[in-house]
Amino acid sequence: MQFIGAALIMLACGMMGLTVARSYVSQAENIKQLITMLQLLETEIGYARTALPEACRRISAQLPGAVDSFLTAVLEHIHAHPGEAFGDGWHAGLGRLGAWGLPAVVLNDLTVLGEALGVSDVEDQRRHLQVTRLRLEDAYRQAEQEWRTNWKLWSYLGFAAGLLILLLIF
Amino acid sequence: MFQFLAPHLREILERSSPSDWEEVRLRVNQPLVVKGRTGYCFLSPLGRVVPKDEAYRPTPEDLARTVQILTNSSWYAWEDEIRRGYLTIPGGHRVGICGRAVLDGGKVKTVKSVSSLSIRLARAVPGCADSLMPHICPKGREVLSTLVISPPGCGKTTLLRDLARQISQRGFQVVVIDERSEIAACYQGSAQLDVGPQTDVLDGYPKAEGVAVAVRALSPQVVVTDEIGHPDDGAALAELARSGVKVLASCHGDSLAQVKARSWARDSLPVFQLAVVLSRRSGPGTVEQVLSLRSGT
Known part of the structure; x- marks a missing residue:
């Protein structure tokens, strides 16, 4: 019985540590996906002159996960509120993207981009997309660094904490 | 809308x-x-x-x-x-x-x-060309190149659309060069207004390029295009005439005399066999005159 209890404590603490460690990985992965989304958006706008809703639909189909969830929310909002600004839909999408544990700086950059999307010529749209992409690349480098620093730490820390609890109990 | x-x-x-x-x-x-x-x-x-x-x-x-x-x-x-x-x-x-x-x-x-x-607001008026068909397509065997003249808002485009539809229904191969997407109103490749079952639409093409594509690739018997008046249009229309293609086109103006006075008309007018003058006197699409350009009347 004692052995089962000890195993459960170790497992629970270990899993908690691994979950925190995993969150660093997924944060970096999600930022990378957003960078890809911006590259695809730039292609759709700059070369194909695709209208934003259609561009969002195409990109959403290519990038599952956070980007799909975000763009689906944008499209749902646009569909449900015809006549509203695209920026309103983008803002609604960011609400859902917030649940994917992205840093506030990334969400802020995307908020600023949403206000500029679709309201000017191709040249200007490209500039906005490129600036946001550069900022997201910075955020990705930082997230990658955090991931490398903290991943191992949290992976072991959970099990170490479990061990400490066992030592204190027994 | x-x-x-x-x-x-x-x-x-x-x-x-x-x-x-x-x-x-x-x-x-x-x-x-x-x-x-x-x-x-x-x-x-x-x-x-x-x-x-x-x-x-x-x-x-x-x-x-x-x-x-x-x-x-x-x-x-x-x-x-x-x-x-x-x-x-x-x-x-x-x-x-x-x-x-x-x-x-x-x-x-x-x-x-x-x-x-x-x-x-664009509105299709099927049948608005009925009274002109005997002049433009006599006995249904040939089509006469026709220039539709009127001030803005008198129904030129609506008339051209119905002419394209009716001529196409009579078995002619029609190409619409729809520079402003007003004749066939194409949206994502599909014509929203009826231009006939044997009609190809070159949507958004400038006239000169549309004519080149039509002659090269689509073998039309009749080409329909809206609002001619650019200096380059004369050469494009002449190219069609040389290829034996009939042309239905429109231009802004109050009368044939006014159109003749314009610089582009020197090259473009010889292409046409008929001129139709429209007004709004009894509502849009009122046919004021049908003039034969062969005899110079």
């Missing part, structure tokens, strides 16, 4: 008698104007025809929101059209855009601060 307007403007126009309207003019802080069969009138916030002082005045937000809906929140996707001063939306309706020009090397790069919109 009114789903393309800002919500408040949409409500006003839907409360009015929209089936009559041919044109809607939105100017920032100026009375809301619509044009019906009897002329221009002003609309109140409740959609009633009222004197000018009681009319609803569109706000800058109304226009900004309308532009945003018209462009599907994607100004860049309509850049070329906006630079030319208008865009054509699903249904073939043409929206003229007026604002502050942004210049680049002396040419209009884009337009910002939109101050007014002029929306011309």
Whole structure:
């Protein structure tokens, strides 16, 4: 019985540590996906002159996960509120993207981009997309660094904490 | 059509008698104007025809929101059209855009601060060419090249559309060079207005390039195109005539004499065998004259 209890404590603490460690990985992965989304958006706008809703639909189909969830929310909002600004839909999408544990700086950059999307010529749209992409690349480098620093730490820390609890109990 | 307007403007126009309207003019802080069969009138916030002082005045937000809906929140996707001063939306309706020009090397790069919109509502009138078919397609065996002349808003495009439809139904291979997407009103490759079962539509093509593609690839018997008047049009039409292709085209003007006085007419007019002059005397599409150009009458 004692052995089962000890195993459960170790497992629970270990899993908690691994979950925190995993969150660093997924944060970096999600930022990378957003960078890809911006590259695809730039292609759709700059070369194909695709209208934003259609561009969002195409990109959403290519990038599952956070980007799909975000763009689906944008499209749902646009569909449900015809006549509203695209920026309103983008803002609604960011609400859902917030649940994917992205840093506030990334969400802020995307908020600023949403206000500029679709309201000017191709040249200007490209500039906005490129600036946001550069900022997201910075955020990705930082997230990658955090991931490398903290991943191992949290992976072991959970099990170490479990061990400490066992030592204190027994 | 009114789903393309800002919500408040949409409500006003839907409360009015929209089936009559041919044109809607939105100017920032100026009375809301619509044009019906009897002329221009002003609309109140409740959609009633009222004197000018009681009319609803569109706000800058109304226009900004309308532009945003018209462009599907994607100004860049309509850049070329906006630079030319208008865009054509699903249904073939043409929206003229007026604002502050942004210049680049002396040419209009884009337009910002939109101050007014002029929306011309396209409407198919099947059968409006019935009375002209015996002149243009005598005995149904041949088509005579025809120039339709009228001032703006007299039904040139509507007439050309119905001519294309009827000629196509009689078995002729028709190509529509639809530079402004007004004749067939193509949206995502599909013609929204009936131009006939044997009609190919070159949507958005400049006339000269459209003629080259039509002659090279589509073997038309009849080419239909709207609003000629550019100096290059003469050469394009002459190319069609040399290829044995008949042409149905339109141009702005009050009379044949007025058209003849224009510089481009020297090269273009010899292509045509008939001229049809339209007016609004008894409503849009009133046929004033059918003139044979073979005998010079």
